[in-house]
Amino acid sequence: MHIAIIGAGISGLMTALELAEQGCSVDIxxxxxxxxxxxxxxxxxxxxxxxxxxxxxxxxxAQYGKSLYQMWNEKLLPITGIDFQIHDTGMLIFDQEDFATGLNYAIQFNEPMQQCDLLNHKQLEQVNPHISTQFQQAIYFPQLSNVRNPRLLQSLIGYLKQHPSVRFFEHCPVEKLIIQNKKIQGIQLEDSRNLFADHVVITSGAWSQHWAEQVRRKIPVHPVQGQMLLFKTPENWLPTMCMNRVMYLIPRQDGHIVCGSSMADCGFNTAVDEQTQQDILTACLEMVPELEQFPIVQRWAGLRPSSPHGIPYIGAMPEIENLWANFGHFRNGLCMGASSARLLRQLMLGQKTLVSPIAYSPERLKKQDLISS
Ligand SMILES: Cc1cc2nc3c(=O)[nH]c(=O)nc-3n(C[C@H](O)[C@H](O)[C@H](O)COP(=O)(O)OP(=O)(O)OC[C@H]3O[C@@H](n4cnc5c(N)ncnc54)[C@H](O)[C@@H]3O)c2cc1C
Structure with missing residues (x-):
C-alpha cells in the first residue's frame, strides 16, 4: 500500500511512523x-x-501521549541517538477558581495523569522553592510531564529518513489532490509534477483549509498564533511546570525554561511583538520572580491549527475514497499526536481502534459545513 502524507509536523511524522512500521510505503x-x-x-x-x-x-x-512517546523514545533512541526527554516534572496550577473543579475532576476520572492534590504553602515550598510568596496554595499534578518537542521531531525525522519504505520531499508544496470518480489517485506538486498514491493523508495543520475547495467542504481550521520566550537557568533549577491564568513555565532538563503563550488571530503571521512578549514575561515573573536574574535566549511564534472545540479531524474524508484526515489539533497536537496517528493507522488498515473514532470523524465537515454551490 503506497501512501502520500501532506505535511511533516507531528501529525504527519507520527502518521508516517505508524504506517511505515506496519509495512506501508510512505512519501511525506x-x-x-x-x-x-x-x-x-x-x-x-x-x-x-x-x-x-x-x-x-x-x-x-491526550491520556495516551506520555506512554506512547515513552515507547517510541525507547525504540528510536538506539537508531537516532536522540533522546526526546520526557521530563517528569509535575505541574502546579495557581488559579484558585479552578481548585475545586480540578480536584473533583481528578476524583471523577481516577486516571493517573489527572491525579492531583491541593498543596498548602509549606507543601508548595517543598515541591517548588522558587514560587512567589503571593501564592499560598496550588493544585499539583505530580504525574504530568513535558516532551522536548524539537528533539521529538528530530528523532522522528532521523528515524524515518533511514527507513527503507519512507521517502521525504521537503520544500515541496502540494498544490492539488488528484481525484477521479470520487477516488484519490495521488497529488500534484506546486511544480506541476504528479505523484501517484493508493491513499493520501492530509496532515497540514493550520494550512488545512487549502483543501476545502477540492473536497467541497468548508474546513473550519485556521491559524491561531502563539508566542513564546525561552529562559536559560542552571540545570534542573525549576523543579515543576507552573501555570497561572493560562500562562505557563515548562522546565527542560538542561535548565531551559519555555514560557508562553499568547493567542492571536492574525493569519499566517509568525512575527513576535514587544507587547505580547512583555505580557508573557510579566505573567511568568509573577509566578517565579527569581527568573528575572536569568537571560532570555530565544523568542518565537507558531501557528496552532484551531478547530471547533479543539477536537481534531481524524479518519476518512467524506465521499472521496482513500483520502484521510489528521488535522485540527489546536492547542493539544503534541499531547494528542501519538494517539491521533495510531487511531488513523488503525482506521486505514481496518484494525481495532484504541478509542471510538466516531467523535473525530471528518463526516462532521459534511454535516455542518456543506458548501452551497
Ligand atoms: C506556542 C504554542 C504552544 C503549544 N504548546 C503545546 C503544548 O504544550 N502541548 C501540546 O500538546 N500542544 C501544544 N501546541 C499545539 C501543537 O503545537 C499543535 O497542535 C501541533 O503542533 C499541530 O501539529 P500538526 O502536525 O498538525 O501541524 P504543524 O506542526 O503546523 O505541521 C503542519 C505541516 O504541514 C505543512 N504543510 C501545510 N500545507 C502544506 C502543503 N500544501 N504542502 C506541503 N506541506 C504543507 C507545513 O509546512 C507544516 O510543516 C502549541 C502550539 C503553539 C503554537
Missing amino acids: FDQHQAGQAASWAGGGILSPMYPWRYASEVNQL
Missing part, C-alpha cells in the same frame, strides 16, 4: 523543512492545560 511532503511549524514552536506539555476545560474527546486522546 512538506512545503518547507520538515518539523519546523507549530510542532516545533509548541511547549510539549503532555496534557491539556486545564483538562476540565477541554472536551472529553481531547482528554481521551
